[in-house]
Amino acid sequence: MSATADAESGPTNTVPGAAARPVRLAALGTSSIAWRRTLPTAVRTPEVELVAVAGRSPDRAARFADAFGCAPEPDYEALLERPDVEAVYVSTATALHHVWAERALLAGKHVLVEKPIGTTAEEARRLCALAEERGLVLRENFMFLHHPQHAHAARLVREGRLGRLSAFRASFCIPPLPADDIRYDPGLGGGALLDVGVYPLRAAALLLGPGLRVAGATLRVRASDGLDLSGQALLVSPSGVLTEVAFGFEHAYGSSYTLWGDRARLTVTRAFTPPPAHPPLLVLEEQDHEERFTLPAADQLQGSLRGFAEAVRAGGGPGEAEWRREAVALMRYVEAVREQAVRHPVETGEAGDTGNSRDTGDIRDTGDTGDGGPDGDRA
Numbered sequence: 001m002s003a004t005a006d007a008e009s010g011p012t013n014t015v016p017g018a019a020a021r022p023v024r025l026a027a028l029g030t031s032s033i034a035w036r037r038t039l040p041t042a043v044r045t046p047e048v049e050l051v052a053v054a055g056r057s058p059d060r061a062a063r064f065a066d067a068f069g070c071a072p073e074p075d076y077e078a079l080l081e082r083p084d085v086e087a088v089y090v091s092t093a094t095a096l097h098h099v100w101a102e103r104a105l106l107a108g109k110h111v112l113v114e115k116p117i118g119t120t121a122e123e124a125r126r127l128c129a130l131a132e133e134r135g136l137v138l139r140e141n142f143m144f145l146h147h148p149q150h151a152h153a154a155r156l157v158r159e160g161r162l163g164r165l166s167a168f169r170a171s172f173c174i175p176p177l178p179a180d181d182i183r184y185d186p187g188l189g190g191g192a193l194l195d196v197g198v199y200p201l202r203a204a205a206l207l208l209g210p211g212l213r214v215a216g217a218t219l220r221v222r223a224s225d226g227l228d229l230s231g232q233a234l235l236v237s238p239s240g241v242l243t244e245v246a247f248g249f250e251h252a253y254g255s256s257y258t259l260w261g262d263r264a265r266l267t268v269t270r271a272f273t274p275p276p277a278h279p280p281l282l283v284l285e286e287q288d289h290e291e292r293f294t295l296p297a298a299d300q301l302q303g304s305l306r307g308f309a310e311a312v313r314a315g316g317g318p319g320e321a322e323w324r325r326e327a328v329a330l331m332r333y334v335e336a337v338r339e340q341a342v343r344h345p346v347e348t349g350e351a352g353d354t355g356n357s358r359d360t361g362d363i364r365d366t367g368d369t370g371d372g373g374p375d376g377d378r379a
Contacts, residue, residue, distance in 0.1 A: 022049035023110075023309040026079050028100055029091035030055030030064050033114065038089060038141070039068045041301045047309035048087075054079035076100060080107040087137070087312055090114060093182060094189025098123040101138065105130050110137040112308045116198050119189050121331040128324035137311045139304075139323050142202055144272045146303030149280040149295055153259065153268055154207060161284060163263030168208060168243045170200030170258075172272050173230070173251035183249070184227060191228040193219070193334060197247035199272045201233070201333045203257050204245060205326060208237040214336035220250065223345040233337045274300070 025048045027034055042050050053064045054073040065072035073079040080088070080103060087110035090100050098118035101111045105127070117124045117140050131138035144150070157165060174196060177183055183190045204212060212235045219231040230248025237243065255272045258265055264286040274280055276299035284291040311320060 021313070022047055023312045024049050024051045024084055024086045025089055025112075025309075026050070026052040026054070026070075026073075026082065026085040026087070026109075027064065027089050027091070028054055028076055028079055028104065029089075030057070030060040031091040031114075034089070034091045035064065035067075037301060038091065038305075039064065041299070042089075042305055043068050045302050045305045045309075047306050051084055052079055052082055076103070080104055080109065085109060087112065087308070089141075094194055095119055095187065097189075098127055101127055102130060105134055105136055105138065108134070108136070110308075110312045112139050112141055112304075115140045115142050115202075116194055116331065116334070117327045118331060119194065121328060121335050124328045124331040128328055132321070132324065135316055137308065137316050137320055138327075139308050139311070139320075140327055141304055142199075143300040143304050144199065145202070145206065145300075146307060147274065147280070147298050147300040149268060149271075149274070149282065149298075150203075150206060152293065152295060153266055153282060156266055156282075156284065157207075157259055157261075161264055162259060162261030162266055165239075165241050165259060165261045167260040168204055168237075168241055168257065169246075169260070170203050170244075170271065171246040171254050171256060172196040172199040173246060173248045173254045175252060176249055184222075186225055186227045192230050192248045193228050193337060196249070197231060197233075197245070197337070198330060198334065199255075200245035200247060200257065201235075201337075202326075202330055203271060204235060204237075204243050205329060205333070207257075207259065208239075208241050208243065210325075210329060211238040212236070212243065212333060214333060214340055217337040217341040219337075219341040219343050220248070220346055221343045223347050226343070226345075228341075229346065231337070231341065233341075235333070274298075276301070 025042060027039060027050065030053065039050060042048050050068055050070045052071045052073050053061050054076050055061045055064070058072065058074050061072040079085065088104040090097060090104065090111060090113040092100050094116065097113050097116070101113045104111045117127060127138060156162065182188055183195050215234045215236055217231060217233040219228045221228050230250045232244065232246045235243040256267060256269050257271050258267045264284055267283045269281045269283065270278060277297050279297050280295045282293040282295065
């Protein structure tokens with residue numbers, strides 16, 4: 001299957017009528033993204049039924065339970081022991097994604113885990129192997145994959161509107177974060193590469209297909225501990241499409257990608273975090289002509305939840321293997337960027353408001369607000 005065809009269809013396991021009965025879902029982690037985005041969307045999505053929540057603080061869990069009409073559990077273990085829970089949504093700190101996703105799988109639960117699936121390719125590989133062995137659905141909550149604007153972009157490429165594709169450029173950058181933001185804590189999986197860099201890398205894989213090779217990278221890192229604050233990477237596809245990705249915590253907000261061929265170039269202007277009511281804009285530029293495509297608004301988070309529920313009701317199946325392969329491949333790209341990066345150290349003042357204090361609270365403003373921020377995943 002061609003790369004553009006992959007983007008058109010996406011990994012899928014949709015079976016007609018497969019989601020007739022809601023999947024009984026529990027939230028493992030009382031994170032900001034769960035509070036503001038995922039759980040409010042879950043309770044209005046017919047394909048899922050939110051039944052329980054647990055966090056590191058029983059008080060936080062009780063607050064979530066009251067807000068979303070489900071049962072609070074005193075800890076993660078108690079939540080995983082509930083026989084009425086079929087699937088678990090994991091939104092802990094990044095460094096703990098693989099830990100609690102693994103425990104959920106071992107407890108016989110299907111898992112939707114916030115991105116990225118882990119911090120290394122080995123963590124991703126082990127989780128995916130376990131899900132396959134147990135016959136359970138395991139997906140990363142990359143919401144943007146479920147937005148139809150990417151299928152539209154792929155269709156224009158496939159129809160030849162761009163001519164022969166030669167370059168792909170993607171970026172996801174956000175302004176500096178509060179000094180105590182968890183994404184500045186390297187011990188909990190912080191850093192720009194894992195938080196926002198995975199988006200343009202995943203988009204490259206979506207639109208260009210498997211087999212990307214990292215050719216080089218640069219990272220601006222905090223001098224005190226080496227935490228990556230921003231970076232760029234160069235990759236190349238098997239067909240020779242040159243790829244450039246940029247990411248970071250040091251920029252005015254930007255979330256876009258451009259596909260460039262010998263006839264035209266196409267830019268997706270709000271690639272990764274379009275709000276549910278936002279009509280996406282795609283801009284096709286030829287030498288003497290510009291065409292703008294304004295598409296219907298879509299709720300990509302609800303699409304992710306629906307797709308996950310349908311896969312659970314379908315009993316997994318061959319389509320899930322593609323999701324697992326792509327999760328492992330992404331972490332291999334992340335590791336290659338780390339290994340090849342030329343690092344430039346910056347002092348705290350030079351890097352902006354990037355203190356190294358640790359936020360021990362349980363609900364933090366680290367997620368996708370639907371109006372510009374990244375998809376956070378912090379418990």
